[in-house]
Amino acid sequence: MEPTNIEAPEYFHKVVDCQWACPAHTPVPEYIRMIAEGRYADAYMVNWKSNVFPGILGRTCDRPCEPACRRVRVEDEPVAICRLKRVAADNKEPIEDRLPRPAATPNGKRIACVGAGPASLTVARDLAPMGYRVEIFDADAKAGGMIRSQIPRFRLPESVIDEEVGYITGLGPVMRLGERVESLGALLKEDYDAIFVGCGAPRGRDLDLPGRQEAAANIHIGIDWLSSVSFGHITRIGRRVIVLGGGNTAMDCCRTSRRLGGEAVKVIVRSGFDEMKASPWEKEDAMHEDIPILNFLVPKAFTHEAGRLTGVTFEPVEAVVDEAGRRRLVPIGEADVHHACDDVLVAVGQENAFPWIERDIGIEFDDWGMPVVSEVSFASTNPKVFFGGDAAFGPKNIIWAVAHGHDAAISIHRHCRGEDVTVRPAPGVTLVSQKMGIHEWSYDNDVSNDARFRVPLRPKAEALGNVKLEVELGFDAAVGFHEAQRCLNCDIETVFAEPLCIECDACVDICPMDCITFTANGPEADLRERLSAPALNAAQDLYVSAPLGGTGRVMVKDEDVCLHCGLCAERCPTGAWDMRKFLLDMTHAEAA
Numbered sequence: 001m002e003p004t005n006i007e008a009p010e011y012f013h014k015v016v017d018c019q020w021a022c023p024a025h026t027p028v029p030e031y032i033r034m035i036a037e038g039r040y041a042d043a044y045m046v047n048w049k050s051n052v053f054p055g056i057l058g059r060t061c062d063r064p065c066e067p068a069c070r071r072v073r074v075e076d077e078p079v080a081i082c083r084l085k086r087v088a089a090d091n092k093e094p095i096e097d098r099l100p101r102p103a104a105t106p107n108g109k110r111i112a113c114v115g116a117g118p119a120s121l122t123v124a125r126d127l128a129p130m131g132y133r134v135e136i137f138d139a140d141a142k143a144g145g146m147i148r149s150q151i152p153r154f155r156l157p158e159s160v161i162d163e164e165v166g167y168i169t170g171l172g173p174v175m176r177l178g179e180r181v182e183s184l185g186a187l188l189k190e191d192y193d194a195i196f197v198g199c200g201a202p203r204g205r206d207l208d209l210p211g212r213q214e215a216a217a218n219i220h221i222g223i224d225w226l227s228s229v230s231f232g233h234i235t236r237i238g239r240r241v242i243v244l245g246g247g248n249t250a251m252d253c254c255r256t257s258r259r260l261g262g263e264a265v266k267v268i269v270r271s272g273f274d275e276m277k278a279s280p281w282e283k284e285d286a287m288h289e290d291i292p293i294l295n296f297l298v299p300k301a302f303t304h305e306a307g308r309l310t311g312v313t314f315e316p317v318e319a320v321v322d323e324a325g326r327r328r329l330v331p332i333g334e335a336d337v338h339h340a341c342d343d344v345l346v347a348v349g350q351e352n353a354f355p356w357i358e359r360d361i362g363i364e365f366d367d368w369g370m371p372v373v374s375e376v377s378f379a380s381t382n383p384k385v386f387f388g389g390d391a392a393f394g395p396k397n398i399i400w401a402v403a404h405g406h407d408a409a410i411s412i413h414r415h416c417r418g419e420d421v422t423v424r425p426a427p428g429v430t431l432v433s434q435k436m437g438i439h440e441w442s443y444d445n446d447v448s449n450d451a452r453f454r455v456p457l458r459p460k461a462e463a464l465g466n467v468k469l470e471v472e473l474g475f476d477a478a479v480g481f482h483e484a485q486r487c488l489n490c491d492i493e494t495v496f497a498e499p500l501c502i503e504c505d506a507c508v509d510i511c512p513m514d515c516i517t518f519t520a521n522g523p524e525a526d527l528r529e530r531l532s533a534p535a536l537n538a539a540q541d542l543y544v545s546a547p548l549g550g551t552g553r554v555m556v557k558d559e560d561v562c563l564h565c566g567l568c569a570e571r572c573p574t575g576a577w578d579m580r581k582f583l584l585d586m587t588h589a590e591a592a
Contacts, residue, residue, distance in 0.1 A: 058086025102172030107131030117145020119389030122405025211302030222347030238342025245347030246276030
């Protein structure tokens with residue numbers, strides 16, 4: 001193998017697994033150390049620059065960073081990264097004076113954003129301070145999109161939404177709330193230099209089953225029902241409720257039902273429990289509130305009497321894999337099962353709806369009715385129109401919408417300057433030694449077994465009595481400190497200097513993870529098998545040195561299992577190993 005080029009920004013970026021996994025590439029270890037030091041406002045601003053909504057995401061993110069966390073190399077649970085984000089948001093002092101100011105001088109460019117959700121708000125956050133006149137259209141009276149309309153208040157208080165949306169509206173975008181865009185073609189005829197479509201995936205899928213029309217009064221589309229609850233249009237539901245679907249929307253529906261009068265609420269899913277799309281903690285929260293989840297039941301019909309819903313009939317199934325490796329649900333031959341209920345909430349998925357986008361304005365759509373959008377620039381086939389969030393590639397989560405917004409803002413900025421929108425600005429990178437003495441470092445490198453702390457919850461009876469009362473109470477400062485201490489500082493990298501190495505193998509002897517090997521070079525597949533411990537994860541790179549002067553061997557380090565404990569650098573008698581802090585700062589539109 002060729003020697004590793006550690007100067008390439010993506011090399012150590014991949015080693016910081018949590019930041020690599022985050023769609024917005026938030027520098028997670030950096031802000032966690034700040035939380036441990038009580039620097040909550042600093043930690044908040046690190047988050048705000050990349051993920052825009054720290055307080056909101058600290059309660060609602062789907063946490064792609066946590067499965068990647070290296071803490072699971074030494075124990076079962078990752079660092080509570082998401083909940084630590086909330087610690088910074090809840091404990092910070094005022095940060096308004098740290099935010100960008102509205103542009104003093106307009107640059108003469110007008111941008112229209114369709115939808116006032118997280119993707120459009122991120123575009124405005126990036127472009128408005130640069131002098132762009134950003135106009136945000138939304139049919140609702142308040143900005144926030146699905147953040148405000150579909151996430152229940154017991155998970156996300158409106159005060160948090162108002163605060164963080166307010167930071168963006170304070171940057172000067174023109175908020176055209178209460179104005180629904182009925183025609184993209186008409187918008188294109190106005191004097192906009194670019195248009196960003198961030199309208200989300202506004203339509204919930206329905207189930208066209210026997211009895212659907214006859215019992216329609218008590219069968220509700222989940223996302224529409226949640227919106228009606230959020231805006232106060234619905235305040236009650238029947239005593240017996242069935243929620244159909246296994247995603248996070250279904251979990252929000254069943255938990256909301258419990259607070260609006262549902263005494264016997266159950267979730268019924270066609271797939272197995274482990275296959276449900278809902279996040280594990282969402283399922284756990286539902287079951288904690290005494291909501292059973294029934295699996296492998298496919299709905300067949302809605303039953304009704306005299307125009308009133310009486311229940312749902314289900315067919316029991318099982319999952320089988322055919323000879324081609326395709327998984328199918330097949331009946332198991334048992335009799336149909338009937339579950340009585342007063343109301344049904346259908347939460348079987350969401351889909352995009354673009355009836356307001358004409359098909360003759362230069363925007364190509366695929367066979368599924370989705371716009372053809374570049375995954376790099378987020379541009380459509382009409383060079384003035386960009387998409388992001390759920391409107392671009394279907395339903396995901398807030399953090400994905402934020403990442404899309406940042407990238408789309410870069411493209412819009414380049415488009416307005418007549419430049420190639422596929423070009424991305426290079427991130428800012430620093431790599432600085434943490435050496436404070438011969439065997440001392442500027443960070444805590446002790447690796448200990450520390451179990452993950454549980455987030456305290458409001459007492460169940462109290463929580464179920466009010467749909468607007470937040471259930472999770474969050475970590476206090478003391479628990480936040482201890483949870484932050486579980487971080488293994490994966491951005492403190494082991495850096496090897498070949499000229500200083502005397503090949504004593506002391507680092508090999510002391511490494512607790514057997515991730516360092518001195519051996520003859522060879523092809524990657526061969527090297528991975530010949531290390532002290534086989535390097536099985538091919539997705540994570542090997543760190544390979546140049547040939548060493550004494551024997552011609554190379555140093556090979558398996559980055560996948562390294563705990564960044566620094567013992568190799570402490571043990572090395574010549575200083576060939578150093579611990580250096582790597583910071584990757586994603587550049588946004590202002591640097592494009």
